[in-house]
Amino acid sequence: MGERGRPVAGLRAYRLVAGMWVRSTMTYRASFVMTTFGNFAATFFDFVAIMLMFSRVDALGGWSLPEVAFLYGLSGTAFGLADLVMGSAERLGRRVRDGTLDTMLVRPAPVLALVAADQFALRRLGRVTQGALVLGWAVSRLDVAWTPAKVLLMPVMVVSGCGIFCAVFVAGAAFQFLVQDAAEVQNAFTYGGTTLLQYPPSVFGKELVRGVTFVLPLAFVNWVPATYVLGRPYPLGLPGWAAFAPPLVAVGCCALAGLAWRAGLRSYRSTGS
Amino acid sequence: MGAGRLYAAVAVGGFRRYATYRAATAAGVFTNTVFGLILVYSYRALWDERPHLGGWDQAQVVTYVWLGQAFLSTLAIGGGGVEGELMERIRTGDVAIDLYRPADLQLWWLAADLGRAFFQLLGRGLVPFVFGALCFPVYLPSDAGTWVAFFVAVLLAMLVGFGIRFLLALSAFWLLDGTGVSQISWLAGYFCSGMLLPLNVFPGALGEVVRVLPWSSLLQAPAQILLGDADPWGTFVFQGAWAVALLGAGRLLQSAATRRVVVQGG
Numbered sequence: 001m002g003e004r005g006r007p008v009a010g011l012r013a014y015r016l017v018a019g020m021w022v023r024s025t026m027t028y029r030a031s032f033v034m035t036t037f038g039n040f041a042a043t044f045f046d047f048v049a050i051m052l053m054f055s056r057v058d059a060l061g062g063w064s065l066p067e068v069a070f071l072y073g074l075s076g077t078a079f080g081l082a083d084l085v086m087g088s089a090e091r092l093g094r095r096v097r098d099g100t101l102d103t104m105l106v107r108p109a110p111v112l113a114l115v116a117a118d119q120f121a122l123r124r125l126g127r128v129t130q131g132a133l134v135l136g137w138a139v140s141r142l143d144v145a146w147t148p149a150k151v152l153l154m155p156v157m158v159v160s161g162c163g164i165f166c167a168v169f170v171a172g173a174a175f176q177f178l179v180q181d182a183a184e185v186q187n188a189f190t191y192g193g194t195t196l197l198q199y200p201p202s203v204f205g206k207e208l209v210r211g212v213t214f215v216l217p218l219a220f221v222n223w224v225p226a227t228y229v230l231g232r233p234y235p236l237g238l239p240g241w242a243a244f245a246p247p248l249v250a251v252g253c254c255a256l257a258g259l260a261w262r263a264g265l266r267s268y269r270s271t272g273s
Numbered sequence: 274m275g276a277g278r279l280y281a282a283v284a285v286g287g288f289r290r291y292a293t294y295r296a297a298t299a300a301g302v303f304t305n306t307v308f309g310l311i312l313v314y315s316y317r318a319l320w321d322e323r324p325h326l327g328g329w330d331q332a333q334v335v336t337y338v339w340l341g342q343a344f345l346s347t348l349a350i351g352g353g354g355v356e357g358e359l360m361e362r363i364r365t366g367d368v369a370i371d372l373y374r375p376a377d378l379q380l381w382w383l384a385a386d387l388g389r390a391f392f393q394l395l396g397r398g399l400v401p402f403v404f405g406a407l408c409f410p411v412y413l414p415s416d417a418g419t420w421v422a423f424f425v426a427v428l429l430a431m432l433v434g435f436g437i438r439f440l441l442a443l444s445a446f447w448l449l450d451g452t453g454v455s456q457i458s459w460l461a462g463y464f465c466s467g468m469l470l471p472l473n474v475f476p477g478a479l480g481e482v483v484r485v486l487p488w489s490s491l492l493q494a495p496a497q498i499l500l501g502d503a504d505p506w507g508t509f510v511f512q513g514a515w516a517v518a519l520l521g522a523g524r525l526l527q528s529a530a531t532r533r534v535v536v537q538g539g
Contacts (some may be wrong), residue, residue: 031452038456045460049469055476057322060315181296188307196311203318208310 002112013109017117025122032123039126045087046198047072047134060171061085066141067230068200074134074222075197075264076160079127079190085162086169087124089116093176102270112261115173118246152228163250167257168193174257177264201235209235220249279376280384287388288537298396301346309342309527313409327473332412333500334471339405340496341468342357347390348491350466352459355386356438363445372531379439379527386435416500422505426495429512433490434517443523466491487515501536
């Protein structure tokens with residue numbers, strides 16, 4: 001298999017394995033419907049908490065409910081898609097511990113594709129749906145002067161945000177090559193990241209905002225582009241073009257995560273039997 | 274006396290078992306700290322808009338956040354206690370071995386869960402709480418009596434938490450697969466215990482209802498004692514009543530369930 005063929009082979013393997021899991025899930029339709037609903041409800045409660053907050057106040061950090069819902073919807077949709085595509089990679093530590101990673105290494109397909117497609121869970125669409133519904137509600141309530149650039153930015157934000165979160169999942173999986181028991185560390189950046197982005201940047205300390213803008217650039221999932229769409233100033237005074245940077249940031253993050261994954265995989269030593 | 278020593282040994286075993294996975298504990302501490310930070314900032318923004326919301330000032334609500342992070346795994350509010358293992362044993366039939374032992378099923382698992390809870394309190398709860406207390410202005414009582422009352426409330430919360438999760442686990446005798454029930458219970462626990470938002474901030478009738486449900490014994494009750502916001506004796510009675518009711522229901526359900534057990538050959 002040549003180097004150029006690897007992405008294609010990876011996508012093909014991903015499609016085949018994921019398709020197999022979807023067929024297997026659909027054997028138990030009632031269970032699928034219930035777990036998808038559960039997935040929807042679990043994230044819905046996050047939004048209920050925000051609505052309860054707004055039952056006591058009119059603004060949070062100077063942002064109204066539709067504006068916060070806009071952030072919530074973007075973050076939830078982007079993270080939900082990444083969780084659907086890459087979420088299974090967080091099981092890597094367990095696979096290293098019980099030795100089942102070895103069976104993936106001998107298969108003629110890129111390991112990352114196999115790890116990510118393993119136990120592909122279509123029920124995670126519940127989270128995506130919930131995020132998209134909140135986003136739709138927010139857009140219908142917002143008073144934004146839509147321009148072609150802002151309209152174009154919407155799908156770009158969701159896709160780039162998904163890319164950034166996918167990179168976090170892959171980097172987290174790579175970290176588990178080093179510390180197999182530490183799967184929970186990445187929850188701080190995946191689930192923690194999406195929770196952080198649900199609230200306006202004005203709520204958080206400057207240092208924290210700087211950290212998620214320049215060090216771990218989660219801010220490009222929604223904060224930076226969304227402040228542009230809403231016509232609000234970003235706390236750090238970034239230049240105007242930064243709102244259109246998410247695709248570049250996503251590509252950069254994925255490249256770095258890919259390198260981390262390769263380094264992790266190279267350092268892997270099987271536990272043996 | 275013999276029985277007491279048996280359950281003490283089971284509890285110590287539960288403690289040591291969870292203490293074995295140091296990297297996992299460190300990872301959990303890190304994650305709890307990050308979530309605590311996010312919640313502290315968002316709650317402070319809420320209290321900036323409405324000072325004295327729910328009768329608390331900013332320092333009190335910051336303390337509440339770090340208590341929540343300390344209790345999340347201790348009281349297994351989001352799952353992760355012994356109930357998952359018990360469910361699996363019921364599903365596979367291994368529970369027959371547990372019933373064969375000269376020990377009571379409920380007390381055995383209660384002891385194991387208390388051991389686990391004490392480890393999680395020390396191993397996972399303490400560090401985020403100390404971090405929060407050092408990095409943010411927090412409200413901490415200075416009299417020893419309040420702290421003693423607080424720890425009594427924590428102990429009662431552990432009993433109530435186990436009471437809920439034992440009922441949940443026993444449902445596997447009828448349902449076999451506990452995934453759906455666990456998910457619902459996890460959601461209810463998260464929402465009704467005050468992990469998402471302190472229960473004294475819930476508006477109107479919704480607030481009235483969630484404050485009398487058993488989940489309010491878990492985080493809200495000990496927190497209100499520590500924050501000097503509740504009468505300890507009234508709180509103990511409330512928590513104790515739920516603990517007795519839930520553990521009693523668990524006992525009834527256990528005897529109903531064990532009459533049903535049919536160990537299939539093999």
